[in-house]
Amino acid sequence: MAKRATIGDVAATAGVSTATVSRVLNGGTVAAATAARVWDAVARLEYTPNALTKSIFAGHSSTIGVVIDDLSSPFYLDLIRGIDEVAAANDSLVMFASTFRQADREVAQVRAMDEQRVRGLIVTTGEATDGRTRRMAEGGTPCVIIARTVEDPPSGMHSISLDNLQAGRLAAAHLVECGRSSVGVLISQNRSSQSRPSQTERTAGLRHGLAERGLPLPEGAVATATTESDVGDAIDSLLAHVRDSGKPLDAIVCMTGRLTVAAHSALAARGITIPDDIAFLTMDEFAWAATLGITVIAQPSYLMGRRAAELVVERPTTPVQLVFEATLLARTSCGEQHTGLR
Amino acid sequence: MAKRATIGDVAATAGVSTATVSRVLNGGTVAAATAARVWDAVARLEYTPNALTKSIFAGHSSTIGVVIDDLSSPFYLDLIRGIDEVAAANDSLVMFASTFRQADREVAQVRAMDEQRVRGLIVTTGEATDGRTRRMAEGGTPCVIIARTVEDPPSGMHSISLDNLQAGRLAAAHLVECGRSSVGVLISQNRSSQSRPSQTERTAGLRHGLAERGLPLPEGAVATATTESDVGDAIDSLLAHVRDSGKPLDAIVCMTGRLTVAAHSALAARGITIPDDIAFLTMDEFAWAATLGITVIAQPSYLMGRRAAELVVERPTTPVQLVFEATLLARTSCGEQHTGLR
DNA sequence: CTGAAAGCGCTAACAG
DNA sequence: CTGTTAGCGCTTTCAG
Numbered sequence: 213m214a215k216r217a218t219i220g221d222v223a224a225t226a227g228v229s230t231a232t233v234s235r236v237l238n239g240g241t242v243a244a245a246t247a248a249r250v251w252d253a254v255a256r257l258e259y260t261p262n263a264l265t266k267s268i269f270a271g272h273s274s275t276i277g278v279v280i281d282d283l284s285s286p287f288y289l290d291l292i293r294g295i296d297e298v299a300a301a302n303d304s305l306v307m308f309a310s311t312f313r314q315a316d317r318e319v320a321q322v323r324a325m326d327e328q329r330v331r332g333l334i335v336t337t338g339e340a341t342d343g344r345t346r347r348m349a350e351g352g353t354p355c356v357i358i359a360r361t362v363e364d365p366p367s368g369m370h371s372i373s374l375d376n377l378q379a380g381r382l383a384a385a386h387l388v389e390c391g392r393s394s395v396g397v398l399i400s401q402n403r404s405s406q407s408r409p410s411q412t413e414r415t416a417g418l419r420h421g422l423a424e425r426g427l428p429l430p431e432g433a434v435a436t437a438t439t440e441s442d443v444g445d446a447i448d449s450l451l452a453h454v455r456d457s458g459k460p461l462d463a464i465v466c467m468t469g470r471l472t473v474a475a476h477s478a479l480a481a482r483g484i485t486i487p488d489d490i491a492f493l494t495m496d497e498f499a500w501a502a503t504l505g506i507t508v509i510a511q512p513s514y515l516m517g518r519r520a521a522e523l524v525v526e527r528p529t530t531p532v533q534l535v536f537e538a539t540l541l542a543r544t545s546c547g548e549q550h551t552g553l554r
Numbered sequence: 555m556a557k558r559a560t561i562g563d564v565a566a567t568a569g570v571s572t573a574t575v576s577r578v579l580n581g582g583t584v585a586a587a588t589a590a591r592v593w594d595a596v597a598r599l600e601y602t603p604n605a606l607t608k609s610i611f612a613g614h615s616s617t618i619g620v621v622i623d624d625l626s627s628p629f630y631l632d633l634i635r636g637i638d639e640v641a642a643a644n645d646s647l648v649m650f651a652s653t654f655r656q657a658d659r660e661v662a663q664v665r666a667m668d669e670q671r672v673r674g675l676i677v678t679t680g681e682a683t684d685g686r687t688r689r690m691a692e693g694g695t696p697c698v699i700i701a702r703t704v705e706d707p708p709s710g711m712h713s714i715s716l717d718n719l720q721a722g723r724l725a726a727a728h729l730v731e732c733g734r735s736s737v738g739v740l741i742s743q744n745r746s747s748q749s750r751p752s753q754t755e756r757t758a759g760l761r762h763g764l765a766e767r768g769l770p771l772p773e774g775a776v777a778t779a780t781t782e783s784d785v786g787d788a789i790d791s792l793l794a795h796v797r798d799s800g801k802p803l804d805a806i807v808c809m810t811g812r813l814t815v816a817a818h819s820a821l822a823a824r825g826i827t828i829p830d831d832i833a834f835l836t837m838d839e840f841a842w843a844a845t846l847g848i849t850v851i852a853q854p855s856y857l858m859g860r861r862a863a864e865l866v867v868e869r870p871t872t873p874v875q876l877v878f879e880a881t882l883l884a885r886t887s888c889g890e891q892h893t894g895l896r
Numbered sequence: 897c898t899g900a901a902a903g904c905g906c907t908a909a910c911a912g
Numbered sequence: 913c914t915g916t917t918a919g920c921g922c923t924t925t926c927a928g
Contacts, residue, residue, distance in 0.1 A: 216613075216693055218905055229915045234907060243913060258689060263669040264609045265905040268920050273606060275649065275670075283635055293625055296652050300659075305666055307617065308650045310638050317642075324647055327605040328617075347600060351558055473841045480845070499815045500842045503822070560921055571899045576923055585897060607921040610904050 217257035226253035237261060267329065272353065275307045276524050277330035279321045279337055281402070282313050285470040286498040287513045288336070291358065294517020295334060302525050304331060313402045315340050326353070332524025334358060338406065345369060354527050356520040359410050365531040370523045372534045374511050376410050379538035380417020382509055383465050383493055388425045390546040392463035392491050395422070396450035397434040398443070398475055399467045407436060411467040414495070418465065443474035447482070462490055463546065469496025469508075476506070491546035505544035512536050559599035568595035579603060609671060614695065617649045618866050619672035621663045621679055623744070624655050627812040628840040629855045630678070633700065636859020637676060644867050646673060655744045657682050668695070674866025676700060680748065687711060696869050698862040701752050707873040712865045714876045716853050718752050721880035722759020724851055725807050725835055730767045732888040734805040734833050737764070738792035739776040740785070740817055741809045749778060753809040756837075760807065772799065785816035786823070793824075804832055805888065811838025818848070833888035847886035854878050 219237075223230045226249045236242045236250045253259070267273040276299050280288050292308070299306045307330060311317040318337040322344050325333050332354040335341060342362060345355040349368035357371040365371070387395055397415050401407040419429040432453040435446035451461055466475045472494045479486060486492045497510040519534055542549065561579075565572045568591045578584045578592045595601070609615040618641050622630050634650070641648045649672060653659040660679040664686050667675050674696040677683060684704060687697040691710035699713040707713070729737055739757050743749040761771040774795040777788035789806070796803040808817045814836045821828060828834045839852040861876055884891065 219907095220905075230906075231908080231916080232914060235914085238907085241913065246913080260665070260668050262610065262671055262905055263666075264606050264615060264671050265920090266907080267606050268604065268610070268905090268922090269907050271920090283631060283638075289625065289631065293652075296625075296650070297654075300651070300654075303666075305670065306650050308638070308648050309642070310635075312639075312642075321647075323602070324605075324645075326602050328647065329604060329606050473845070477845055500846070503815070503819055503846070504842070561923095562921075572922075573900080573924080574898060577898085580923085583897065588897080604921055607904090608923080610906090610921090611923055613904090 217259040219259075219261070221257055222250065222253045222259050225257060226250045272329040272331050274303060275305045275328065275330050276521060277307045277309075277325035277328065277333040279309050279311060279318065279325060279333070279335040279341075281311050281318070281336050282470060283310055285468070285496065286472075287469050287496045287511060290513035291517035291520070294514040294519075295521040296517075298518050298521035298525065302521075304525075311337065315402065315404050315406075319344065329353075332356070332521075332527070334520045334524065336360075338402070338408075354524050356523050358516065358520060359408070361533055365533075367529050367531060368527065370520075370528075370532040370534070372516050372520050372523075373536070374410065375535050375537055376413035377417035377420070379495075379509050379511075380414040380419070381421035382417075382538055382540045383414075384418050384421025384425065384427075386507070386540055386542065386546060386549070387463050387465070387491060387493065388422070388427065389549045390463075390487075390491055391548075391550055392546065393427055394459040394461050395427075395429065395433065395463040395465060395491075396447075396453075396461050397429070397465050397467060398446055398450070398471060399434060399436055400471055401436050401438055403438065405438075408468075414467050437471060437474075440471065440474040443471055444478045444481070447475065447478045451482075464490055464492055466492070466494040469494065469498065472496070472498065472506075476504075486545050487547035493546055497541060501541070502543065507543045507545045508541050510539045510541050512539075559601040561601070561603070563599055564592065564595045564601050567599060568592045614671040614673050616645060617647045617670065617672050618863060619649045619651075619667035619670065619675040621651050621653060621660065621667060621675070621677040621683075623653045623660070623678050624812060625652055627810070627838065628814075629811050629838045629853060632855035633859035633862070636856040636861075637863040638859075640860050640863035640867065644863075646867075653679065657744065657746050657748075661686065671695075674698070674863075674869070676862045676866065678702075680744075680750075696866050698865050700858065700862060701750070703875055707875075709871050709873060710869065712870075712874040712876070714858050714862050714865075715878070716752065717877050717879055718755035719759035719762070721837075721851050721853075722756040722761070723763035724759075724880055724882045725756075726760050726763025726767065726769075728849070728882055728884065728888060728891070729805050729807070729833060729835065730764070730769065731891045732805075732829075732833055733890075733892055734888065735769055736796055736801040736803050737769075737771065737775065737805040737807060737833075738789075738796060738803050739771070739807055739809060740788055740792070740813060741776060741778055742813055743778050743780055745780065747780075750810075756809050774799070779813060779816075782813065782816040785813055786820045789817065789820045789824070806832055806834055808834075808836040811836065811840065814838070814840065814848075818846075828887050829889035835888055839883060843883070844885065849885045849887045850883050852881045852883050854881075 219230045223233045236247045309321040322341040334356045336358045349355045350366050354368045361371045399411040422429050435450045437443045437446040561572050565575045578589045651663040664683040676698045678700045691697045692708050696710045703713045741753040764771050777792045779785045779788040
């Protein structure tokens, strides 16, 4: 296990001082001949500079930290892809941690990122980490909160989210245009039984949109699932509730992309046909949606990732709150659209 | 932008030396009363230790590096999930970089990981990076190559791969059991027109398996695609070739999970029905495979990720070469199985 | 049990 | 253009 060469070793074999080596490595003014000798020594010793040590001078590393609650959602994959591309274009690496959807892990991971002195932090965590991210932002580490907004953010603390109300309204409009009138909603919650504000906002938007068209969305028409295996029960409760209240359920909207597969197969397992028996509408575009004919409300996740990373790189001083519009990608899972019916 | 507290600040406000602070933080022998004062100072100053500085003593960081060529493949997502879980269980973070499937980026990213003094490195890169990973391994940074084996690895250099020949044979057996006899193969290559050895091995396995059953797999029955948009052309060439050679194509096997969606929709776009017109078999399990009835040859990607991370954590001194078996997940995309026909 | 002092590998003035 | 001299924030002997 050969010892690693240090800048001192390079300096010694090149017959110069460490300062000179540092200069040729980082582009200072050095005589061509000297530089050549140094490069030669670098090559011969296979010297690889220690980025860690460099960082302690810069005050922070060149890495962008990302804390994600759950990799399973198609939303996050594209988000990461967007972040990664911007990072690569800026000689940054991405340091990644997932929280397995547990609140206590969220604060541990954010803390770990802070200890690593990341150049900036992008998180999809809940309020529990706000204390630390605020402090980080105040301390000069730009932080970007994804899918949530924060009250009174300090300088350096930004947020990127979807216009969830608009997304909900979009769903309502589409469903009504497809002639549906009795809709059930599926939302997810984390292990601490907290449903994410984004999903409740979408539900609120849906409720507004429905109300504008004279349709109700009673509390009982909203079911919650924590894991994929809960989804079946949630769907059953939806079916039962609406049956009790008279009109049979004719549409289900899944408020999180993470549960799309589970919801879709739960429906299939119950012999329910899409869209004949029930219309199916879900969040987040995914690779097979077109093939399956599933209509989705898409977030521009890739773009959101890029923007997040750009905020980290560009470090605007004023807090930036970016809100993106959702797009309806209409396919066949909600049945025929009867436009101009209103 | 408040300055960050250093260990010196903590020492000063607690009225002790930095050595003592270091001791209470890292669990040395300190009087309870002193420790209490230190913790108090830590809390009051919101002191967050600098992991970077710590690492320069350890000689390396506590981060596991991962270099992936392409996030789009379902294989990699699960691999990362496995790595991430082991990392989390070992107080490690995961540093991630993707190469966008370009060889030059591969060496740049591996180099970057080396500069970051990662605790260990997990890569899916090609031979171009072997020089560096060998040196890293010799220098004491465990390196794990995924989906490829290396000749004569030094101590600390490991590999994790699939038994690609067996995977190919599995495909042959299944296809023949389903009564198919004229199969076409789709493989992918990177931007430098290199097809990955794993895929050519799978093809070889398929060829063997077919030959054992008296069926040929001519060179022309293997088509290559670089990007998703090439897939249509590749499929067309397969269709054309086999038509020329007499027997109409009755099966297509896609040797990479990355192109599954593209291949599947290319078939649909040409009005080809699965499995009636053509059997469809692909690599890597994915969320919608069951719903779509697509038969796949699955790699234990999650487990492979875990093992890779475990090799980094446990640093065995002898080179470890792990080869995993592929599993056939039979669904309906190859038609009816006529077992016992042989 | 605790402090002083010497570094880890590198950069950043400041002279020369 | 280049070497010397301080550090960066932290750990780690080695005395006391």
